[in-house]
Amino acid sequence: MITVGIDVGSITTKAVLLNGTTWQSLLLPTGCSPRDAGKSVFEQILDRASLSPADVDCVVGTGYGRISLPFIDKAITEITCHARGALHLVNGTDMVIDIGGQDSKVIMIDEQGRVINFAMNDKCAAGTGRFLQVMAAVLGADVSDLADLARGAEPVQISSMCTVFAESEVVSLLAQGVSKERIISGIHRSVAGRVASMAGRLGRGRRITFTGGVARNGGVREFLARELGQEVTVAPEPQMAGAIGAALLARDRCKH
């Protein structure tokens, strides 16, 4: 059986092709048209596998752009898809922490990957990848280099949670001569702190899996673990959790 999951996020669009037990993945920037991005990843992933749409048994779409995909069989919410994907990626997961480019979510799941409870922030840039991007711009750094730049530094206290006010704080910390390493470490702690308090309100996980683009940042992971007082496992291919979950749910759907 061949299924495809497509996750159209605000910044990147992901596709996963599931063929029996093997899977392939593809990631493209969403750009300004979620519909075109969704179409592109679908075509390209089929192309790479030398398949045509007719070979695919079921396509599930997820992510904020899922409603603009005319070719999918079903649209399923990100929460449901992420939960399923994270459990597949890390056995035994009961709490998923996902930090994406513009949102963050915490999901408690049962042994089947079903959602028990969740919390989500997509209203405020603090505690999302966007916070890191704004800060990287102020520091003249690339967001993907932040973790390396900070490595090992004692975090400086950034007292404003708000991205805009924190940006001014960072400017004045730089002017005061505080090292970039310590500032970046403080930035990582800020993101982790915001998301950890959202997680804390939901409860306590025994096995916490970290997904989303920000999960590639080891600094944020470390502070999440410190704040929660627990181990936090980064999912392999953390950005793919939603698309993998979508592909798995597509497979379940076809079986019935």
Added chain:
Amino acid sequence: MITVGIDVGSITTKAVLLNGTTWQSLLLPTGCSPRDAGKSVFEQILDRASLSPADVDCVVGTGYGRISLPFIDKAITEITCHARGALHLVNGTDMVIDIGGQDSKVIMIDEQGRVINFAMNDKCAAGTGRFLQVMAAVLGADVSDLADLARGAEPVQISSMCTVFAESEVVSLLAQGVSKERIISGIHRSVAGRVASMAGRLGRGRRITFTGGVARNGGVREFLARELGQEVTVAPEPQMAGAIGAALLARDRCKH
């Protein structure tokens, strides 16, 4: 009797000298030292009135920088000072809406200008002067020109409340060719909407007085009135409400 009120805000520092029933005012940028700014406005306002510190019966400090003023007789919270100042500026005021450079507050007061209830936002840049500043920068405009630039235009919908996400929305509205007038009008409505909802949670005023630096923006005032379905009166010298209240409270204090 001569009293002085000093309001050290995040962006500007204000002094009011009250001599019997006449008053003089002065406003300076706070810069990076609230302490120096407070000292400067105090010295300069005395200088202009040809007075020395010994001529002053009582000095009250307010605003976020009030604690760093060694020469004051008493520090009183912004909420208390604003309430008193607004009632003095506009007779009959029972609700004060203050929008400053980095915060916003709504205060319900009784006939003596005493605080019955209040709400404040100093955590989130949305619904404060900072939101307007960020947007003015994106539009390449001066924040003091926004109201003139928007005049009469139908507001475009800005769906994100968050300053950071709204900034991206404005960039893409500009790219779509939406007029600056409509965008600025939408920005004014966003600020007003955020503060109006804070006011709505407190109750309903019969006489609403608008103070703070943002009260000079007629566009925000208009949308506040629309959102609240009531008249909103801009206080004369709206930025001085806190310092005037401080000077009046200093007078009360000396009487006892």
